[in-house]
Amino acid sequence: MNTITSASSLTSTSPAPAALAPAVHALTEPGGYLMPAPELSALLGVGPADWARFGAHWDALTLDTHMADGGTYRFRRYGQFEVDASTDALTRLPHAPYLQESTINPLNGGVERHFDPLTDEFAADPLLRSLLLAMATLFTAVDGTAAWNIKLHPYRITAGDDQTGQPAPEGRHRDGVTFITSLMINRVNVEGGESAVFTDSGEELLTTTLTGPGDLLLGDDRRTLHSVTPLHPVDTTAPAHRDVLVVAFTAR
Template sequence: MNNRTSAPLAPTAPASAVRALAGPGGHLMPARELSALLGVGPADWARFGAHWDALTLDTHMADGGTYRFRRYGQFDVDAATGTLTRLPHAPYLQESTINPLNGGVERHFDPLTDEFAADPLLRALLLAMAAVFTAVDDTTDWNVKLHPYRITAGDDQTGQPAPEGRHRDGVTFITSLMINRVNVAGGESAVFTDSGEELLTTTLTDPGDLLLGDDRRTLHSVTPLHPLDATAPAHRDVLVVAFTAR
């Protein structure tokens, strides 16, 4: 993939998403709505989801867990011109005040594969998200951190999509995109106000279900995962994308 690409602007931001993020601070966009916005279908989601088979074990879990597989990368996005610039690979760092479990240290993850970074669905997704957030925040320049995750579950280990509990990520907007669920129960996502009021609760199930939140004003959590059939592989694949205004 070229480090810098541009194309026509993203579709107009859905008014319902803009209202919800400007108001309470959380919004669920169902897969059918996101797919229509991006102009994609089941074959596109299946192709995109295949990238999750290339994720590698996260060896930085302070709880000792071996249930999380991931990669990591960054883009700069200019919503005004529709320009995406892939940034050089670098360690990931969160302050311990933001992430008391794994924060305070540089975490070195394998980079996004070139095939993942060049996937047209990813490009359309980032521009569509940027259009929504720009409509809310009146900012066109974004740093975007991408975290594709696979959380596994089994008899020997509970899968923990959010092992730090109810939290925020220290960014401007945070999103969680369902890619696939295989043989798992649990994984209920919730968004809360700072005072603890529950804004919404949902279980992302279909490829393309998208949960968006204003990370400055809300916290979020995800319940643990358990296998439906303990004799078969079980995992939950999501893409977490964090937008920070430049």
């Protein structure tokens, strides 16, 4: 296991509680919150150059060969961390297969899925450290838990004239964790990809299309379901993709 330290001028400790108050309130009450890119960038102390550097890691993703629908539209990597929000100790865990129960993921669950690990450059990026610490502080304020397991899923969903991109091929779902987040990294030549959060009874809490690098959608996975609509290319003669980072926090 590797404890991640920061040698950057980016924020390396958790943000002040006041900055997180709107998100804490929204996650405590209805269970979902949209943090626009300017709000997250200010929280982390980052700018366009930081997002551009971080987004370049998505060019190193590899094909997901475990899609039960036969699709070849998803590229990804996978890794885990643990964090103690009381001390800002962030530790990268050894690489392991990813497993979801089939009751949670009826499309791809029930089997161990072996994905390529996060690159060392991605795992050590100072923006990632700042992001994970900020989210840990937020979720601790909501839930009261300081120790978290973190699963990271950087995704690139491609779309073309011959194949629709499916960010959430399982439809409206939950992930079987405590909190689930989706961070927009980049959209290139695509339309669609509308995200929605629902209560268990089907009430729509919010609907949004994540557009700019840093738009962040957060949800209490115990009390909500979420979905994302399919992607289509705007120009079918040019490459088209949607890059996001899905981060799942599970209380330990």
